[in-house]
Amino acid sequence: MPELPEVETTVRGLARYLDGERLTRVMVKRADLRRPFPPNLVQALTGARVTGLGRRAKYGLIHTDRETTVVFHLGMSGRWRIDPEEVHKHDHLVLETAAGHTLSLCDPRRFGSVDLIDTAELGVWPPFAALGPEPLGDDLTVQHLHYAFAGRIAAVKLLLLDQRIVAGLGNIYVCEALFRANIDPRKAAGKVSRAALGRLVPAIKAVLAEAIEAGGSSLRDYAQPDGQLGYFSKRFDVYDREGEACACGGTVKRIVQGGRSTWFCPKCQK
Numbered sequence: 001m002p003e004l005p006e007v008e009t010t011v012r013g014l015a016r017y018l019d020g021e022r023l024t025r026v027m028v029k030r031a032d033l034r035r036p037f038p039p040n041l042v043q044a045l046t047g048a049r050v051t052g053l054g055r056r057a058k059y060g061l062i063h064t065d066r067e068t069t070v071v072f073h074l075g076m077s078g079r080w081r082i083d084p085e086e087v088h089k090h091d092h093l094v095l096e097t098a099a100g101h102t103l104s105l106c107d108p109r110r111f112g113s114v115d116l117i118d119t120a121e122l123g124v125w126p127p128f129a130a131l132g133p134e135p136l137g138d139d140l141t142v143q144h145l146h147y148a149f150a151g152r153i154a155a156v157k158l159l160l161l162d163q164r165i166v167a168g169l170g171n172i173y174v175c176e177a178l179f180r181a182n183i184d185p186r187k188a189a190g191k192v193s194r195a196a197l198g199r200l201v202p203a204i205k206a207v208l209a210e211a212i213e214a215g216g217s218s219l220r221d222y223a224q225p226d227g228q229l230g231y232f233s234k235r236f237d238v239y240d241r242e243g244e245a246c247a248c249g250g251t252v253k254r255i256v257q258g259g260r261s262t263w264f265c266p267k268c269q270k
């Protein structure tokens with residue numbers, strides 16, 4: 001499943017082909033993904049110029065000069081294909097640019113989504129309105145987490161997955177950040193010391209930034225015909241490493257919290 005770094009890498013890759021470009025042809029190949037495509041999508045985008053791209057949480061944003069923004073989510077399996085040799089049955093949205101590039105949103109399992117939102121209304125669009133700060137932005141601070149966690153008895157791992165507290169953090173990077181900050185994922189959030197929060201905030205930013213950098217260095221792999229955006233291999237310290245040795249001499253353990261796996265090292269995460 002694509003996490004924030006994959007979405008960020010996808011957006012940066014798409015920008016190379018879309019930023020400043022006019023969309024000459026737009027095709028919607030089926031009625032819906034997780035929910036229906038906006039009925040006016042083809043009309044709204046055909047002839048529009050892309051004025052910029054961005055990301056909010058795990059959503060990609062394509063802004064246009066018609067004061068509307070395409071908001072896409074990759075769901076479980078979505079990806080953008082660059083100049084596919086042929087459009088196939090899983091390419092549900094196809095954009096052609098005046099420069100002659102074709103970009104197709106391919107989503108075999110169709111858990112993704114595409115919405116068209118007035119750019120000025122993005123902040124109050126319901127999926128965005130309640131989101132917490134971006135983890136890579138200046139608003140994610142020790143003070144923010146200190147207030148958000150105060151008095152909370154829920155496990156710190158679960159609160160970090162709460163999109164109202166931090167937007168766009170998923171299971172992999174929460175596990176990795178808690179490991180790097182030496183915090184036990186089971187600890188009550190309100191009991192995490194300020195010193196530990198002081199380690200956690202930079203750890204969150206670092207694990208995401210490193211993954212984005214790894215994605216960026218994979219750009220050459222898809223800057224070619226039939227390339228695909230957004231997936232790259234990464235190495236993790238604890239994620240999916242149950243039973244393996246930690247550098248501290250401990251052993252990575254897997255537990256289930258809130259119905260999802262958590263990997264951590266009980267020896268160095270306190």
Ligand SMILES: [Zn+2]
Pocket residue numbers: 246247248249250251265266267268269
């Ligand atoms: Zn350890």
